[in-house]
Each structure stands twice: as C-alpha cells, then as structure tokens.
Amino acid sequence: MPWDEGLVNSLVYEAPDPGTGRSLGYAKAINEALDIALAHDPGVFVLGQGVDDPGAMFGTTRGLQEKYGAARVFDTPLSEEGMMGVCTGAAMNGMRPVYMHNRPDFILLAFNQLVTHASKYHYMDNGQTTVPMVVWAAIGRGWGSGAQHSQSIQGLLLGVPGLKIVMPSTPYDAKGLMLAAIADNNPVLIFEHRWLMKKDGTVPEGFYTVPLGKGIYRRRGSDITIVGASHALEVALQAANKLAADGIESEIIDLRTLKPLDEQIIAESLKKTGKILVVDTGWAMGGVCAEIGCLAAEKWFDYLKSPVRRVGLPDIPTPAGYTLEQFYYPDAEKVAGVIREMVKK
Amino acid sequence: MIRYEYSENGYQGWGAARGRFQDEFLVRLFRDMLRIRLIEEEIERRYHQDQMKTPIHLVIGQEATSVGCCAALRKTDLLYSSHRTHGNYLAKSGDLKAMLCEMHCRINGCVGSRGGSMHLIDKSVGMAGTSAIVAGAIPIAAGSALTAQLQGLDRVSVVFFGDAGTEEGVTSESLNFAALKKLPVIFFCENNFYSVQSPLATRQPPREIYKWAAGYGIASVRVDGANVLAVYEAVREAVKRAREGGGATFIEAPVYRFRAHGGAGDDSHTGYRDTAELKAWEEVCPIETYFRFLADAGLITIAQREHMHAEIMLEVIEAFDYALASPNPEEKDLYAHIYSD
C-alpha cells in the first residue's frame, strides 16, 4: 500500500546535526517510547489493529510483542467503539492502555466511549476514578487518502472537557510527549502526521518527557507570531525561512499540546509582534485556528495591530485526486503570501 | 392483550433445593429485595415534591435480579450498571444515605452531585461505574475484566443492561472480544420487553436474546428473573466459570418493570402496553412469590415481615432526613476534578 510514501520521500527536511546528539527516525522514536513505557510500568499495554503485523503501525510497535508478549501488545478486532470502551474500563481499573490507530478517521467510530465515557468518569464520579489512557493516530495525506482517510479531527475534540490533545512535530517531541502522555492520569490523544513520520531528528536515549500543556519557540522574530503544531508548523517554518531572505522575521510557536493550551507563550509573543497567524492541519472553521483566533481577539485585543488570520483547510471534504489536492492543502507559498500581507499592514 | 407472558414456574420444585442454602441466607435475600422495594416506593412517593431534581428509573418489579446477582458476588467483584442503577447500587451494598444525598443534589452525595440517580457509584463496595448511554458500560466492564486477567486478580466484573442494550453495536463488539480473550465478565441482560415505550417486537426479530448471545461463542443462559434463587444460582455458576478461567457468561433474565420507564407511577394507560399485562406480572411479583415460598417453608411469618418492614422504614426515613439536611455544593465545587493530577 503505497499511500503517500512517494510524496513523503520527496519532502526535504533539514538533516539533524550529528553534533547535537543521536539521530533517530520519527517512528523509531515512538517505538523507543513505547518500549521504555512497557519495560518501566507493568500497567502499560499497547493495542491496535495490526500492531503485531509486519507493518507494525508505521514501525512504531515493531518488536514490542516479541519482547513483552501477546498479552501486553496485541492486535484487536475491528471494533473501535468496543475497544475504546475496553481501554476506558482497563484505565479505570489502574492500567495504562495505549490504543494505536492508523488514522484519526477511525476514532470517529469510538466517539461515544471517548467523548461520553473516558473523558467524563473522573469528573462524573467526583474524582474517584482516573482514566489514564493514550489514544494515538496518524493523520493521512495524499496518494488518494481522500475524504475518509485524511481527516484531522483535533478541532472536533478541542471543546471536550477532560481530554488532552497532543500534536508533536519532531522525533524528539514524539518520544517525549508519548512518555508524558502515558504517565498522565487523563485520556490523552496524540495526533501524528504521516508526513512527519519519515523525518529524522535528534532523540536522546532513555527516559525523558516533554511536558504537556507547554509550547516552545521554533523560531524567534519580531514581525509576526505564527502559532500551530504538527505538519502545519513544518509548512509555516518553510514559509518563514523563505521570507527571512526578504527581511521578514517570523516568530514561530510550536504548541506541542493543543489542550490544555499554553496561552502564556502566545500572549508573550503576541505582545511583542502585535500580529498573529494560526495554522492547523485541520479545517479552519470551528477548529484550532478558530479557537486560538478568537482567544486573541478576546484576551489580547490591545496587542493586535492587524486582524487575526488563519490558515487551515477550507470548509470542504478532502478530494482524493492529486491535482485537486494541490488546490486543497495550503502550502508554504500560500502561508508566505498571508505572512507578507500581514506584515505589510 | 398480553404481549409478553411470564413463562416460568415460580418456586415450583424449589422446595427440594432448600437444603442447599442456609435459612439465614434465604431470609436475607427477602429482606434485601423488600428493602429495595421500600426505598423505591418512598422515592416515588416523594418525587412530585421536586426535591430530587434527577431523572429516576425505578426497579420496582425487578428486585430479584440485582439481589440474586449480588448475593453471588464478593465485595471485591465489580458491578457496572446502566441508567437503571438503584437496585444494582443497593444490592451491591452501596450506602443509602450517600445515594439519597446524590438524588437530592447534595455535596455529600455518592458522587458529589455530579451524577444524579443514573450515576450511583460506590467504589468502596465494588459499585464501579455506570453509564446513562444505553450499552455504554458494557465494553467498560470488558476492560475491567481484561485488567483482572492481565493483573492475575481473582475478580469478576458484571455489567447490567436492558434488552435494548443488546441492540447497540458495541454490545456485539464486547461479546466478541470477551469470547476472544475468555474474559472473567458476566453480561447480565434484564429483558423487561420494553425500551421506554417501544416493545421488543418492533426492535428485534422473534428470537431469544440468550441464543443470539450464544452465537458469539460464550456460555449463555436464560433464567427466571422473578426468582431470586434462580438468579443467584445462575450467577454463581457464571462466577465460578469466570474464576476458573472459563471465560464470559451471558445471562438473560426476563423481568417486568411495574412502573413507567422513568419517573413515578405506571404509564400503561397511555396504550403502549396493556394494563392486563402489568397485572399478570404483578401476580408473579418477585417479592410476594418469594415471601410465599419462605412462609410455606416456615422460614418467615407475617409478623416477622411486618417487623422487617418497620425496621427498614426507620432506616429509610432517617436517610431521607439526613439527605434533606445535607449541604448543597458551592460554586467552587464545580471546578474540581476536571483533570486528574
């Protein structure tokens, strides 16, 4: 199944500097996180469709069943809601399930258990029960993924109290955020992006965590603040680097966690630049872009020197065909155009 | 027209079985059922006063299932429930005062006024979780059983649901998974023939629910839900199977609710079921038939029953008084436990 392999390989990423530490592939970094968690905590188990097959969930689960046994690393029936409920029930009883999905689209079948059960019990029974579970999925794009295999559903979940939502953008973060998510006592969703998963990066050995709810500056500048996560941030970085040649200096914040949101880092940067562009892999309408844009207008209006802008997906289902897709997804060129307009004002 | 008939034999033939049980145990089952009935009736009596601002789903007529089941469980076994929680909670020894405080929206309710009557939880006695979403707790109970299996715990998980619960897709998913993993879980279906006001016949083809469940490859039985001893024995066998590594059991127990789906009073007059059907089932009331069985065996007298009744009512009135005198939550209580640390 080639899906978007060809396109992934054609993307050029900055090669990691070997001087800064060990370089590791993205999927391998996640694999290492799962390996450490399984070794460290007998309550952790990993499940998902095909986690023990040759593809091994993009390689993230490779070798884990051999090492930890079929009781703790196992393939599941095609029963997304049922298995989400099984994870919830296990988490409520002290286990730490990590439920892996090929695509966020498949999680939509499990919204009842995720939204109406897993995220609710701790509050609903007055703190008696905790639900420490991780739900992981990789957003698809390209090669015919189309309307049903490319959805970014973080925006649909952003308004659900009790959930945490993580979107890593580097192998370092993918490992550190996974370990933090497993250690967290709440249901945590991790949305990866397929196009990041062939990326290499500097990844420390052993156990470390990247804190949930904290963003990080990926680029410093004073002309404009760009906020986002995951692959959308990658595109924004490409745009920003291009514009630097013209003397436009963008400040880029990688949120790492969308919920809880690091409002402090956004406010800090916006106070300096007075301009904010929000980028996301999902639909601009009613999602991450809309929420953060609204927050800027509501809380930091006094800092704003120009209208809030957003670059997400248009209010259209994803087309499957290659040419239509090029019109659909915003690229670095488009993001650069928006930045230019905003900085000119 | 009587659409759904009682098709069992009551306690006929159970006299011989008496020796299998201790007399005290037999009487306790009666008291437990009577207590649930009296609590439910008191809730019903007061419901119109609007002090209990919570939906209620009374179990009047369905006491034998909760009591028979819980008598076969240990305190450490876990019970999961649906929207119809009262009988489950009380039979699993949930605290009555905490229940009534919850129903009166007080801060010392069993879940701090965040749940109401559909979320009666008392983890200290294994009343482990409920869902107000039909079938919502079914996969959760399977996950609870998976935990026991992975951790090597001698613990059985039981989940109660109604006939409509078997129609949700997740129930099929859960039965399949429980069969696959041989999970120590009991799926307890109280078939009361109606989902709100929709009869079974408009929702499922003519077939027996327990036979449908057997198709998933787990042990599946049908038991008289109006007979507390029959329920007890069926659950005891299922528990034994679960503890011995034999996997899951599905139990279908035909029962009848003597009241409307929700709220106080009966609603048969609206026409979705015949009052004659209700009357016929009231003839086989699980409490009265069992009382006659015990009385015939010389284990209880009317005077003893009256004494028991008075004793329970004292407890119930005291618990209501306690609830009504309990404090309401404050605004700050809204903000606790959104996330767990």
Ligand SMILES: Cc1ncc(C[n+]2csc(CCOP(=O)(O)OP(=O)(O)O)c2C)c(N)n1
């Ligand atoms: C998923 C879902 N759909 C509909 C409802 C509304 N509802 C609440 S209880 C109920 C009846 C369920 O009947 P059954 O499962 O047989 O249980 P019973 O009430 O008879 O005990 C319905 C339809 C709900 N709570 N959840």
